[in-house]
Amino acid sequence: MEIKICGPGCSKCTEAERLVSKTVNETGFQATVTKVEDFAEIAKLGVFSTPAVVIDGQIKCVGKVPTRKEVLEWLK
C-alpha cells in the first residue's frame, strides 16, 4: 500500500503526515508513507485542496487533517 500526503508544508499538512505515519507504525501495517510537496506533482494526483491523503492513487481526504479513526478505516 502506498500512501501519499499532499501538502506544500504548512502546519496542517505536517500534522496530517505525522498522524498518518504514527497510525501506520502503531498498527504495523505494510505501507509506505511519502510526502508530496511539489505543486505539479500534487496537481497530477488530482488534488487541489491541501492537506490531502492519497492511497494507491485513490483520493481519500482533501482539505483537512483526517482523524485517527478515518486513517484506521482506510488501512483496513
Add this chain to the structure above:
Amino acid sequence: MEPSENAPPSCCADNIKEKTSTESAPRWRKFLSAGAILISWFVIYKQLLPFSHFFTYSVLDFEKGSHLGGSIQFFVYDTPKVLMLLTLVVYGVGVIRSFFTPERTRKILAEKRESVGNVLAAHLGIVTPFCSCSAVPLFIGFVTAGVPLGVTFSFLIAAPMVNEIALVLLYGLLGWKVAVLYLVTGLLVAIVAGWIIGRLGLENHIEDWVLEIRTNADDVPGDTLSWNDRFMHGWQAVKDIVGKVWIYVVAGIAVGAVIHGYVPEGFMASIMGKDAWWSVPAAVFIGIPMYSNAAGIVPVIHALLEKGAALGTVLAFMMSVIALSLPEMIILRKVLKPRLIGVFIGVVGSGILLVGYLFNLVI
C-alpha cells in the same frame, strides 16, 4: 476526486443510518442544551462592559480618566468580548462551510460566464473552506478545469480578505456599519479586480506546466454529512481557528489598549487624517509587503481610528495587509509569471486605493 460509490467510508463520511438511530432519541435534549448555551452567552456578553468598569475602578481602584486605568479597562472589556463574538461566529460559519467544498465551488464557477462568475466567485470565496497554503493547488485546480482566469482571481482575492474573523472584529470593535462597509467594498474590489484581470487576457502569463494539466470540474464527491457531522464541523472550526488566533487577538488588543490610554486624542489626525492626501497611498504601500491576519490587525486599527485616523485610510491599510502579502506573492510565483503577478498587485492595489479615497471623501 473521491468516488462516491463503492468507496470505503472515507473522510467525513460515516455511516449515517447508524448515527441517526442512536442519536434521534436525545435530540430534544441537544436542542435544549444548545439553547441554554446561547442564552448564557448573551447574558455574559451583556455583563462585560459593567464588569470591566467594576473590575478596573472598584476592584483595582484606578482613578477614572487615568491613563493606566483607561488602558486596563479597555483590555478587560475588549478581550472577552472579541473572543466570545469570534467563538460564536466561527462556529456558525464552520457549520455553513460544511455545505461548501472547493470541488463544488469549482463546479459552479466552471459553468458560469465571466461577469456573473466574478460576482459568484467573490461571494463563494467567503464560504468555501480553504487554508491559505492551498492557494496554489486551488489556482491550478480552478484554471485547469476551465474556470476563467479572472473569475479564479476574484475568488483568490475575496477568500482571504473578506472573512468571518475580519468581519467579527470590525463589528465588535467598530460597529456594524464599518463591518458592512468592509464586506461590501471588499467584495467589490475582488469582483472588479478579477474582472479587469480577465479582460486583459493574460492567460499566457500562467506558467506553461500548469496549462498542460487537464482536470475535470465534474469530479465532485458526494455529500454524505449528517447534521451531527456539520455541528462537529463547527466545533472543529472553533478549535482550529480560535485556538490559533486568540493570541493575536490578545496581543492586538493589548497594543490597542496602550494606544487607547496613552496616545493623545487627535494624534493620528495629522499623519492619517482626511487632510493628508498622501496617507492613503502610503498606507497601501506600507501594507502590501506586510502580512498579518485580520485578528492581529483590527484591534490596532481600532486604536488608530480612535486617535483621529481617517476611516478610508485605515480600511485601505487593513485590506492591503490582508489581501496582498509578500509571502503569498512568492508562492504564487510558482504558477504565475512575474508580469501577471505585477498586474495582480497593481489592479488590487489600485482598487484598495480607490476604496480608501472614497471613504475619506464620503464620511
